[in-house]
Amino acid sequence: MKPLEIYRGMSVVQNSGQENDRLVTIAGAQPDDEPELQSRLNDAWLNICSGLRRDLGAQIYGQWIKPIKLTAFDPAQGSLSLSLPSEFAANWVRERYADRLALAWKIQFSDVKSINFAAKAGAARIAQVKEQKIAEPVPPFTVAQNGKFRLDLDARMTFDEFIAGHSNVLALNAAQRMADAEKPLFSPLYLQSSTGQGKTHLMHAIGHAYRNEFPGARIIYMSAERFMIEFVSAMRRNEAMEFKAALREADLLMIDDIQFIVGKNSTQEEFLHTVDSLISQGKRVVVAADRPPQALDGVDQRLLSRLSMGLVADIQSAGLELRRDILQHRLAGLPHQDVPADVVEFLARTISRNLRELEGGLNKLLAYAQLTGRPISRELAEEQLSDILSACRRRITIDEIQRTVCEYYRLDRNEMSSKRRARAVARPRQVAMYLAKVMTPRSYPEIGRKFGGRDHSTVIHAVKLVEQLRGEDTEMDNDVRMLLRQLES
Incomplete structure (x- = not known):
């Protein structure tokens, strides 16, 4: 059987025969069928990991999902076995993510009917989780034998898959410049946005584009929390010098969630020296955070100065x-x-x-x-x-909707509850019912009561009619869009 590609989170690495690499055992499969089944399992797992990383966030994904290994699959029973580094991790994932994983497997690979979680052979039981964080043994900071860093990038997070808009165009253009063959005019690039607005996507996209432009480049991407863990672990193993050297040989260094580096003096000092070293060599540095540099409490002023000296690109909330x-x-x-x-x-x-x-x-x-x-x-x-x-949902009320619609169409507020059926009155009333259904959690009967005690079937008719008219009548669609903007503002 040829070596199987094992998907570790977002990365794909060839099985090297090391102790930690596990092949997926296919129970009862014919020799000719086994490679195809393995390939399908791996493809499904890659897609599942990609979705879970987006849904759970990089930190939770890295702690609990990324360490999972596919170990065995029984096609006859539809039983898939997954292994984790410890009994504690296996129990944690089983209790909190079993349903989510089962659903994801049913979507991606319907042959999987059940999932078993277990610790890998010889794993030690972890007794505690300190400060609600995983207490798993931290693997050493690893560099492949060819000198390239093992890089975990989400295959879907590329520039082609990043949708541009007014809120993110500056950050997108800056990220593309950071990955160009031509040396950018700024470094570091500081990406700032609230959670879930695309800064991590841009960092992965920079990594993909830069690797394509410079196939032999040394690229490091990790979270600030991972940076701290790796640094402390290297010091405990008396390998701090090797860790520092590996960082400072990077051609592109990307650190996500830099806000989590606060209050760690030794780590901040090391990160400061690393940034200084890379910038002085003309290398590229990208950091991301959920706030501007000046708002990073507990960060050394020298580090704040370095982070602010390049370009700070803000990503606003998506419209x-x-x-x-x-x-x-x-x-x-x-x-x-x-x-x-x-x-x-x-x-x-x-x-x-x-x-x-x-x-x-x-x-x-x-x-x-x-x-x-x-x-x-x-x-x-x-x-x-x-x-x-x-x-x-912003708590928009039906009263607010009625008031806004009456002002827009220049109607008396009482017309929302009146029995008049003239089109000049009935059509705005129907629009208001439609907006009430779109913008509030109220049921059809509840909406009907707010419009003069009308039956729920009247509200349903109004909603369907306005939906139809929006597709047929440009003026009606423009009216509804204008009202939605007014109410949302």
Whole structure:
């Protein structure tokens, strides 16, 4: 059997025969079928890891999902065995992520019917988790024998997959310049945004593009927390000099979530010297954080000065148009998924806190529809994404909607509850009902009661009519868009 490619999180490395590398054993498979099954399992695992990293975030993913290894699969029983570094890690993942992993496997590789979690042979039991963080033994900072750093980059996070908008165009252009063959005019590049707005995507994209431009380049990408763990671990092994040398030989150094380096004096000192060394050599440095450099409490002023001396590129919260474009781009890669336009619009308008939640909500909706056979609809989205939606919705009231619609159409507020059926009155009332359904969690009967005690069927008719008119009448669509902007502002 030829060596199997094992997917470790986002990276793909050839099995080297080392003790920690485990082949996926295919129980009862014919020799001719085994390589195909292994390939399908690996492809599915790569896709699952990619989705989980987006949904859970880099920190949680790195602690709990990335260490998982595929160990065995029994096609007859549909049983997949996964191993983790310790009994503690196996129990933790089983208790908290078993359902999520089972669902992901059913979507990506329907032959998997059940999942077993176990510690790898000889793993020690970890007794405690200090400060709610994993207490697993930290693997040494590793450099491959050819001198290149082992680089974990998400295959999907490229510049081609990054959707540009007004909120992120500066950061995107700066990131592309950082990866160009021509030396950039600035270093370091400091990417700043709140959680889930795309800064990690840009760092992965820089890594991909720079590696393509300079195939032999030394590239390091890690979180600030990982940097601290690796540094402390190297000191304990009396390998601090080797660790420092490896960092300072990098052609491109990227450190994510730099805000977590605060308060660690020795680590800050080492990071400062590393940045100084790389910049003096004309090397490239990229850091990312959820706040500007000046707002990093507990950071040495010299380090703040270095981080601010390049370009600070701010990524603002994604606007409605960008959120809509991201969903449409995602669905364009899934041609067999039937998602109505009103559902896309609903998700784009409602899930507004960050883009990770937006894509996670879409993935959850697609997975549920596929597993249950239910068609995707606005009602299904509201039902299955209630937890995300309730956290994201701004509490717009029906009274606020009625007031805004009356001001826009220059109507008396009482017309929202009147029995008049003249088109000049009825159409704005229908628009207000539509907006009430789109922008509030109220049911059809509840909305009807706020419009003069109308029956829920009247509200349903109004919502469907306005949806239809928006697709047929440009003026109506413009009116609704204008009202939505006013209410959302």
